Amino acid sequence: MFKIVEKIVLAPSLKLFKVLAPEIAARVQPGQFIILRINERGERIPLTVADFDRSRGLLTLIFQEVGRSTKDLGKMEVEDYILDLVGPLGRPSEIANLGRVICIGGGVGVAPVYPITRALKQAGNEVISIIGARSQDYLILTEEMQAVSDRIWIATDDGSAGEKGLVTDILLQFIENNKPIDLVIAIGPLPMMKAVAEATRPYQIKTLVSMNPIMVDGTGMCGACRVVIGEETKFACVDGPEFDGHLVDWNIAQMRARMFGKEEKMAMETCSCGGDGHCQNQK
Amino acid sequence: MPKSKVRPPRQPMPLQEAQERVKNFTEVSLGYTEEHAILEASRCLSCKKPLCVDGCPVEVDIPAFIKFIQEKNYSQAIAKIKEKNNLPGICGRVCPQESQCEKHCILGKKQQPVAIGRLERFLADETSGSGQQSEQIPSSGKKVAIVGSGPSGLTAAADLALLGHKVTVMEALHTPGGVLVYGIPEFRLPKSIVQQEIDNIKELGVDIQTNTVVGKINTIDELLSGGYDAVFVGTGAGLPNFMNIPGENYNGVYSANEFLTRTNLMKGYLFPEYLTPIRIGRKVAVIGAGNVAMDSARTALRLGAAESTIVYRRTEKEMPARDEEIEHAREEGVQIRILTSPVEIIGDENGWVKSLVCQKYELGEPDESGRRRPVVIPGSEYEMEMDTVIMAIGQGPNPLVSQTTPDLAVNRHGNIIAEEATGKTNKTGVFAGGDIVTGAATVIQAMGAGKKAARAIHEYLMR
Ligand SMILES: Cc1cc2nc3c(=O)[nH]c(=O)nc-3n(C[C@H](O)[C@H](O)[C@H](O)COP(=O)(O)OP(=O)(O)OC[C@H]3O[C@@H](n4cnc5c(N)ncnc54)[C@H](O)[C@@H]3O)c2cc1C
Numbered sequence: 001m002f003k004i005v006e007k008i009v010l011a012p013s014l015k016l017f018k019v020l021a022p023e024i025a026a027r028v029q030p031g032q033f034i035i036l037r038i039n040e041r042g043e044r045i046p047l048t049v050a051d052f053d054r055s056r057g058l059l060t061l062i063f064q065e066v067g068r069s070t071k072d073l074g075k076m077e078v079e080d081y082i083l084d085l086v087g088p089l090g091r092p093s094e095i096a097n098l099g100r101v102i103c104i105g106g107g108v109g110v111a112p113v114y115p116i117t118r119a120l121k122q123a124g125n126e127v128i129s130i131i132g133a134r135s136q137d138y139l140i141l142t143e144e145m146q147a148v149s150d151r152i153w154i155a156t157d158d159g160s161a162g163e164k165g166l167v168t169d170i171l172l173q174f175i176e177n178n179k180p181i182d183l184v185i186a187i188g189p190l191p192m193m194k195a196v197a198e199a200t201r202p203y204q205i206k207t208l209v210s211m212n213p214i215m216v217d218g219t220g221m222c223g224a225c226r227v228v229i230g231e232e233t234k235f236a237c238v239d240g241p242e243f244d245g246h247l248v249d250w251n252i253a254q255m256r257a258r259m260f261g262k263e264e265k266m267a268m269e270t271c272s273c274g275g276d277g278h279c280q281n282q283k
Numbered sequence: 284m285p286k287s288k289v290r291p292p293r294q295p296m297p298l299q300e301a302q303e304r305v306k307n308f309t310e311v312s313l314g315y316t317e318e319h320a321i322l323e324a325s326r327c328l329s330c331k332k333p334l335c336v337d338g339c340p341v342e343v344d345i346p347a348f349i350k351f352i353q354e355k356n357y358s359q360a361i362a363k364i365k366e367k368n369n370l371p372g373i374c375g376r377v378c379p380q381e382s383q384c385e386k387h388c389i390l391g392k393k394q395q396p397v398a399i400g401r402l403e404r405f406l407a408d409e410t411s412g413s414g415q416q417s418e419q420i421p422s423s424g425k426k427v428a429i430v431g432s433g434p435s436g437l438t439a440a441a442d443l444a445l446l447g448h449k450v451t452v453m454e455a456l457h458t459p460g461g462v463l464v465y466g467i468p469e470f471r472l473p474k475s476i477v478q479q480e481i482d483n484i485k486e487l488g489v490d491i492q493t494n495t496v497v498g499k500i501n502t503i504d505e506l507l508s509g510g511y512d513a514v515f516v517g518t519g520a521g522l523p524n525f526m527n528i529p530g531e532n533y534n535g536v537y538s539a540n541e542f543l544t545r546t547n548l549m550k551g552y553l554f555p556e557y558l559t560p561i562r563i564g565r566k567v568a569v570i571g572a573g574n575v576a577m578d579s580a581r582t583a584l585r586l587g588a589a590e591s592t593i594v595y596r597r598t599e600k601e602m603p604a605r606d607e608e609i610e611h612a613r614e615e616g617v618q619i620r621i622l623t624s625p626v627e628i629i630g631d632e633n634g635w636v637k638s639l640v641c642q643k644y645e646l647g648e649p650d651e652s653g654r655r656r657p658v659v660i661p662g663s664e665y666e667m668e669m670d671t672v673i674m675a676i677g678q679g680p681n682p683l684v685s686q687t688t689p690d691l692a693v694n695r696h697g698n699i700i701a702e703e704a705t706g707k708t709n710k711t712g713v714f715a716g717g718d719i720v721t722g723a724a725t726v727i728q729a730m731g732a733g734k735k736a737a738r739a740i741h742e743y744l745m746r
């Protein structure tokens with residue numbers, strides 16, 4: 001059982017939990033994820049670790065309420081316990097002093113990009129950050145990102161903060177004026193990551209993206225998380241989650257992300273007891 | 284009851300009716316009643332040199348336990364089994380007895396062999412698996428870590444605990460049991476039985492830590508330097524194989540592991556009461572013909588598929604599944620297409636499976652082994668409408684331990700290399716067994732490996 005010790009509502013349907021998990025906190029590296037299960041009936045939900053506090057044994061998880069399971073998670077409060085939490089899973093990001101790097105986070109993707117950005121900065125890189133969101137209300141970790149970046153840009157769809165437009169608009173401008181760039185790392189919604197990869201392709205800048213396909217076990221046993229990288233099928237939970245954005249088959253990734261759309265809707269429409277009335281008896 | 288001179292026939296297993304059982308997930312085989320068990324036990328010849336025991340990978344003293352059944356002394360009978368086998372309720376249900384103990388039964392030469400597996404199951408159910416020696420075991424002061432809680436790990440754990448060692452089992456998933464909980468379906472092996480047998484092992488003082496992925500949260504080297512005197516690796520098979528044919532990434536193509544894990548471990552058949560979804564459609568094809576394939580095909584029917592078809596490249600003779608599973612699958616309406624193999628999966632505009640293109644084979648000339656190889660019939664491609672395709676064509680070894688233990692020797696497939704008789708690897712203090720060593724095999728073989736390793740670990744610790 002894993003205790004929630006802090007909860008912050010960052011934006012509408014965007015929540016931050018700090019969870020007591022000392023063994024994982026001692027071990028996790030930027031780029032890795034955990035899988036949690038709220039209760040006996042829950043799904044296994046993968047979440048990239050947004051931050052960790054080794055001395056206090058805490059993991060920071062930031063998630064957007066997109067479906068039934070993340071909504072249920074969002075309803076949990078400080079002092080509540082998460083039934084299962086396993087990690088760290090996946091390969092850590094490779095952190096090295098490469099020179100000039102650009103870290104891009106879109107929406108809730110800013111959360112996982114933050115510890116990578118911090119590590120790249122600590123490794124001695126010149127770090128440029130670009131963070132994007134629908135509007136000011138959905139921007140997260142702006143100050144934290146600022147603190148670990150040499151320069152930071154913000155893009156919002158409606159212009160309510162930073163530049164009006166997409167992260168790729170800023171990215172392209174920056175690349176034009178500031179060559180060479182040694183690495184771009186982008187984490188966010190699939191269309192954003194794809195757009196970043198397309199933007200950097202002509203410049204042949206190495207571009208890493210973090211894939212978050214549907215997962216079940218997260219240990220390389222089920223193959224639900226397969227992604228196509230170049231000609232090869234890879235399992236994101238053990239071979240990733242980071243891959244070369246120029247090699248990802250984005251069409252397959254987008255198609256597979258929609259696999260359970262119908263069931264998601266159905267789960268949203270049922271109450272948390274599944275119809276046996278047990279939700280009425282619990283709080 | 285006076286003993287009749289004529290030997291009674293082999294007692295049939297009471298079953299749920301096929302038309303009924305395809306609509307539920309409760310167990311297909313209902314188990315012997317006491318009356319069946321006594322009659323069946325009375326068939327045993329109590330051979331002086333019992334051949335059946337030679338056929339048992341863990342050498343259960345079969346005639347001895349059957350004798351106790353004849354005397355209705357069930358607690359002694361189960362204790363006899365437990366001297367060698369800590370998971371009787373599981374083995375009685377899923378062991379391929381026809382190719383092990385029962386294959387060697389002398390009665391089988393003229394009539395049908397004694398139903399050893401059914402008797403084992405009867406005892407386990409009758410006694411809830413108790414009957415373990417319960418006296419305090421003196422502690423050896425040694426600590427052993429077991430990686431993986433499948434049958435190999437659980438068996439090694441129980442045997443080592445009985446020898447007085449402090450045993451900790453580390454399991455990656457949230458529930459212990461390995462394939463017994465995530466793979467083999469409820470209707471063949473109820474999860475409450477697995478739980479019961481795991482509880483019995485816990486009672487021996489074995490500590491089971493779930494949600495613990497060795498290789499990620501710690502490494503084998505850290506376990507050895509951090510207070511464990513020996514490690515047993517029983518991480519089983521992982522990494523499902525795909526065929527590398529076009530269309531395999533369409534939605535609706537599952538590995539059997541994913542399909543069965545969603546259904547069994549995550550209870551997807553109770554969606555949306557349980558939140559893990561599984562979509563099945565009307566027509567399901569399962570590629571392969573092992574136990575995993577039969578389980579998938581039968582699960583698909585229970586999830587509501589109208590048609591469930593096994594597609595297999597060879598012929599019935601070569602099907603690796605247990606005879607009983609093939610028979611039960613047929614009774615339930617699973618169709619079997621032999622000498623057939625897929626070449627492409629075709630998707631619709633939304634990226635969902637629409638059809639499966641298959642090719643036909645015929646048996647060609649015998650190869651070196653004398654088996655007639657299937658060869659493609661040119662131009663035999665045909666298309667079958669399909670909503671779901673399940674790949675049950677085997678798995679590679681789980682990579683997480685070997686990836687993080689570079690000095691642990693593996694073969695070219697990635698299986699850990701271990702001595703057959705002892706489970707010893709090339710790394711001092713590290714033993715391995717089960718599917719991670721042999722590739723996908725059987726529950727009882729994994730248990731046998733766990734047993735041998737436990738013996739060798741004990742010797743290593745007490746040297
Ligand atoms: C669907 C299906 C049906 C089957 N039917 C039969 C049958 O009827 N009869 C029969 O005899 N056999 C059957 N088998 C085969 C049998 O189940 C296996 O041979 C047996 O379970 C292997 O046991 P094991 O202990 O080696 O590994 P597993 O049962 O695979 O257990 C390994 C465990 O280790 C865990 N693990 C892996 N990596 C790590 C790690 N790094 N850290 C911690 N834990 C880890 C896994 O999560 C898993 O729980 C079937 C298999 C399947 C998949």
Ligand code: FES
Nearest residue numbers: 216218222223237
């Ligand atoms: S989530 Fe199952 S293999 Fe990656």
